[in-house]
Amino acid sequence: MARILCIWFPDWPLRRPDTPADRPAQVVDASGTVIAVTGDAHVLGARVGMHRREAEALAPAALTLVSDPGAEAVAFEPVALAIEDLVPRMEMVSPGLVYLPTAGAVRYYGSEDTLVGKVVAAVEAMAPGGRFGLADGPFAARMAAERAVAGPVIVADTAAFLAGLDIAAVGVAELVDTFRWLGIGTLGDLAGLPREAVASRFGPIGLEAHRIASGEDRVVHPRRIGEEVVVEERFDPPLDDVERAAFAARALAGRLLEAVAPTGAMPHRVEVEAEAATGVIRARTWRSSHPFSEVELAERVRWQLRAWVESGGVPGGVVRLRLVPADLSDRGRQLRLGEDAASESDARRALSRAQGLVGPDAVLQAIPQGGRDPGERVQWHRWGEEPEAAALDPKAPWPGRLPEPSPALVPPDPRPFEIEWDGGFPTRVRLGSRWEPVLGWAGPWRQTGRWWEGEAAADRYQVVTSAGAFLCEVREGRCWLVGVYD
Amino acid sequence: MPLDRASLLSGALSAPSPHPVAPFAITAEPGRVLGLMGPPGSGLTRLALALLAEPSKTGMVAVVDVRGWLCPVAAWEVGIVPDRLVVVRCPDRSAWLRVTAALIEGFPAVYAEVPAGVCDADLRRLGALSRARRSALVLRPVAGDLPGGVLHLRVEADAVVWHGADRGHGALLQRRLTLRVSGKGVQGIPRTIELVDEGTRALPAISGSAVHAVG
Numbered sequence: 001m002a003r004i005l006c007i008w009f010p011d012w013p014l015r016r017p018d019t020p021a022d023r024p025a026q027v028v029d030a031s032g033t034v035i036a037v038t039g040d041a042h043v044l045g046a047r048v049g050m051h052r053r054e055a056e057a058l059a060p061a062a063l064t065l066v067s068d069p070g071a072e073a074v075a076f077e078p079v080a081l082a083i084e085d086l087v088p089r090m091e092m093v094s095p096g097l098v099y100l101p102t103a104g105a106v107r108y109y110g111s112e113d114t115l116v117g118k119v120v121a122a123v124e125a126m127a128p129g130g131r132f133g134l135a136d137g138p139f140a141a142r143m144a145a146e147r148a149v150a151g152p153v154i155v156a157d158t159a160a161f162l163a164g165l166d167i168a169a170v171g172v173a174e175l176v177d178t179f180r181w182l183g184i185g186t187l188g189d190l191a192g193l194p195r196e197a198v199a200s201r202f203g204p205i206g207l208e209a210h211r212i213a214s215g216e217d218r219v220v221h222p223r224r225i226g227e228e229v230v231v232e233e234r235f236d237p238p239l240d241d242v243e244r245a246a247f248a249a250r251a252l253a254g255r256l257l258e259a260v261a262p263t264g265a266m267p268h269r270v271e272v273e274a275e276a277a278t279g280v281i282r283a284r285t286w287r288s289s290h291p292f293s294e295v296e297l298a299e300r301v302r303w304q305l306r307a308w309v310e311s312g313g314v315p316g317g318v319v320r321l322r323l324v325p326a327d328l329s330d331r332g333r334q335l336r337l338g339e340d341a342a343s344e345s346d347a348r349r350a351l352s353r354a355q356g357l358v359g360p361d362a363v364l365q366a367i368p369q370g371g372r373d374p375g376e377r378v379q380w381h382r383w384g385e386e387p388e389a390a391a392l393d394p395k396a397p398w399p400g401r402l403p404e405p406s407p408a409l410v411p412p413d414p415r416p417f418e419i420e421w422d423g424g425f426p427t428r429v430r431l432g433s434r435w436e437p438v439l440g441w442a443g444p445w446r447q448t449g450r451w452w453e454g455e456a457a458a459d460r461y462q463v464v465t466s467a468g469a470f471l472c473e474v475r476e477g478r479c480w481l482v483g484v485y486d
Numbered sequence: 487m488p489l490d491r492a493s494l495l496s497g498a499l500s501a502p503s504p505h506p507v508a509p510f511a512i513t514a515e516p517g518r519v520l521g522l523m524g525p526p527g528s529g530l531t532r533l534a535l536a537l538l539a540e541p542s543k544t545g546m547v548a549v550v551d552v553r554g555w556l557c558p559v560a561a562w563e564v565g566i567v568p569d570r571l572v573v574v575r576c577p578d579r580s581a582w583l584r585v586t587a588a589l590i591e592g593f594p595a596v597y598a599e600v601p602a603g604v605c606d607a608d609l610r611r612l613g614a615l616s617r618a619r620r621s622a623l624v625l626r627p628v629a630g631d632l633p634g635g636v637l638h639l640r641v642e643a644d645a646v647v648w649h650g651a652d653r654g655h656g657a658l659l660q661r662r663l664t665l666r667v668s669g670k671g672v673q674g675i676p677r678t679i680e681l682v683d684e685g686t687r688a689l690p691a692i693s694g695s696a697v698h699a700v701g
Contacts, residue, residue, distance in 0.1 A: 344545075344546075346591070346592040346593075347545065347546045347548075347572075347592045347593055348592070349591075349592055350548075350588045350589050350591055350592020350593060351548075351572060351574075351589075351592065353584075353588040353592075354574050354585045354588050354589060357576075357581045357584055357585050357588070358574065358575065358576050358578070358581055358585060362574060362575040362576065363572065363573075363574050363575075364572070364573045364574075364575065365568070365569065365571065365572055365573070366558040366568060366571070366573070367568050367569075368559070368562065368568060374557050374559045374560075375557065377559050378557065378558050378559060383572055403657045403658075404563055405532070405560070405563060405658060405683075406557060406559040406560050406563060407557060407560065408531035408532045408535065408556070408557055408560035408561075409526060409531055409553075409555040409556065409557060410555060410556075410557040411553075411555055412554050412555070425653065425654065431527075440648070440651040440652050440653065441651055441652075441653065441654060442650070442651035442652070442654065442655065442656050442657045442658065443654070462651050462657060462658050464648045464651050464658070465527075466645070467525065467527050467528070467646075468525075468526070468527020468528055468529065468646050468648075469527070469646075469648045469651070469658055469661075470527065483557070484526050484527050484555075485527070485529070485532075485648070485658060485661075486526050486527055486528065486529060486530060486531040486532060
């Protein structure tokens with residue numbers, strides 16, 4: 001097992017300009033899981049890995065920030081460069097978490113202590129507060145880094161180090177509970193069990209836990225792909241803004257995974273290489289403990305490009321971008337029943353083409369979110385991007401919400417709509433140039449609005465005519481069309 | 487005694503038959519073009535989304551939205567899973583043809599609103615493409631009509647009657663669409679059908695006994 005040095009900044013997501021110095025804060029990722037907390041928030045009870053709601057309930061005074069990995073990658077770039085000056089083959093997992101294979105560097109610098117000393121000095125000069133752990137394999141190195149509060153931890157006997165760790169390090173909550181119930185409290189207890197027995201009782205997930213506990217990390221079955229699979233794209237004019245970079249990143253990530261997919265292999269590690277207009281070539285390796293999905297890979301490439309573009313690492317813009325996969329495993333994605341890979345890649349290609357024609361903002365997918373009006377109940381996101389978790393819970397009760405069926409057409413902005421009223425009842429509506437008598441109507445569904453901000457209340461009515469049914473809204477005496485039951 | 491012609495005819499017309507006309511179902515078939523004609527409010531968007539619900543069980547489906555009005559809530563209500571639906575907004579007539587062609591090439595089913603002013607030859611080309619790619623295409627002109635040669639089945643909205651809302655009480659519950667269908671899909675015999683739609687599930691009446699031919 002290769003010796004790995006792990007450099008970890010637990011609070012990297014918090015190192016941003018808008019983190020308040022005088023009040024507790026926590027950072028959540030796009031799925032709503034807490035990924036970093038300040039010391040004050042920790043005292044109040046917020047912990048990494050909690051759900052946002054839970055953390056907010058425990059520490060109501062804390063400010064919740066949403067992480068921006070792109071900006072974090074930009075901020076991390078100087079640190080990455082400083083490390084690369086010492087050890088060239090660095091692997092990034094996320095901004096703030098880096099693995100260095102040390103074999104070559106140790107030979108060059110003489111000893112592990114010297115190497116770690118040099119890396120610590122270089123990193124501390126750029127950004128203090130990092131944790132350093134050196135052990136056999138990335139998992140043990142990471143565990144060592146977590147314990148390196150008072151200075152770098154260099155683990156000589158990895159098996160003994162791991163044996164003393166609490167079973168929670170396995171990281172799968174259900175499995176951990178079962179293990180504890182069976183009296184297995186440490187990784188050493190787990191490693192002491194026969195592997196076949198663990199595999200037959202817990203399946204692949206248990207097997208992986210056993211491997212980790214035994215210090216056999218990175219269950220990558222090295223596979224050779226016949227020809228070197230490399231995807232490359234040239235850009236003319238050079239790529240110099242982040243938006244275009246994101247677009248290119250996704251296209252290229254898709255192509256790479258498509259190229260390796262027929263072999264059933266998926267990369268755990270990808271080298272991103274960019275050539276600047278001036279001829280400078282930059283390369284950075286990103287790794288992941290599970291095989292990259294297209295979205296994850298595209299995100300990594302985008303962060304890296306943004307970091308290079310914004311830090312001036314690629315003067316004149318990127319003219320060539322190249323992705324080289326490494327560490328392929330055969331844990332490719334299993335398609336669902338009734339799903340077929342060819343049709344999926346066809347659809348993907350069609351949508352990329354459509355994006356090229358109408359722009360990424362016009363190719364959309366939607367997820368449900370909570371709300372009262374049909375328009376409010378939709379959260380749009382660009383196709384190919386991971387949707388943000390719905391801010392408003394669709395399962396929560398929404399008093400005053402309109403009943404099903406919902407209008408199939410909802411204008412982006414309410415349209416003026418003419419209705420004639422008689423004693424509070426609608427009698428006629430104007431459709432184009434003609435007036436249609438109202439055959440039936442229902443409502444009003446009243447929405448009180450944010451009256452404390454001066455927002456007027458609105459009444460929604462369903463109005464039925466012989467030409468169809470319409471949803472309209474009366475607000476401050478004016479009537480608007482907000483939906484057509486088409 | 488020989489019956490005279492008039493009495494024979496009237497008897498044939500008035501005699502109740504267990505199956506006056508075989509039940510007919512509107513479906514989105516691979517390689518076939520279906521045209522939906524009717525003004526906004528006539529209930530055809532929901533019908534088109536319901537037609538996509540079946541193909542969405544096995545793959546992704548796409549909607550070309552010309553006006554930017556389409557509300558996916560209605561699509562979810564008729565049974566399309568959110569991550570299987572992609573909406574492409576394309577108000578630009580010049581890009582519309584290429585966008586729709588690209589989607590036909592990649593998707594098993596596409597519902598496209600047709601902006602005003604798309605020429606007949608282009609629509610025929612799309613029809614040929616959908617036949618070649620075995621993709622179900624549902625077209626809905628925002629204004630005007632569609633050329634006859636393209637459509638396998640032509641559906642025109644005749645009337646829509648909503649039930650549930652009364653004089654201020656109740657809420658929209660159920661609708662009854664009267665549609666005139668014609669074209670090759672009905673062997674060239676135009677007929678009128680009625681659909682009853684509860685709005686919450688994939689049109690139960692499209693492929694069931696509730697569909698009855700009236701004409």
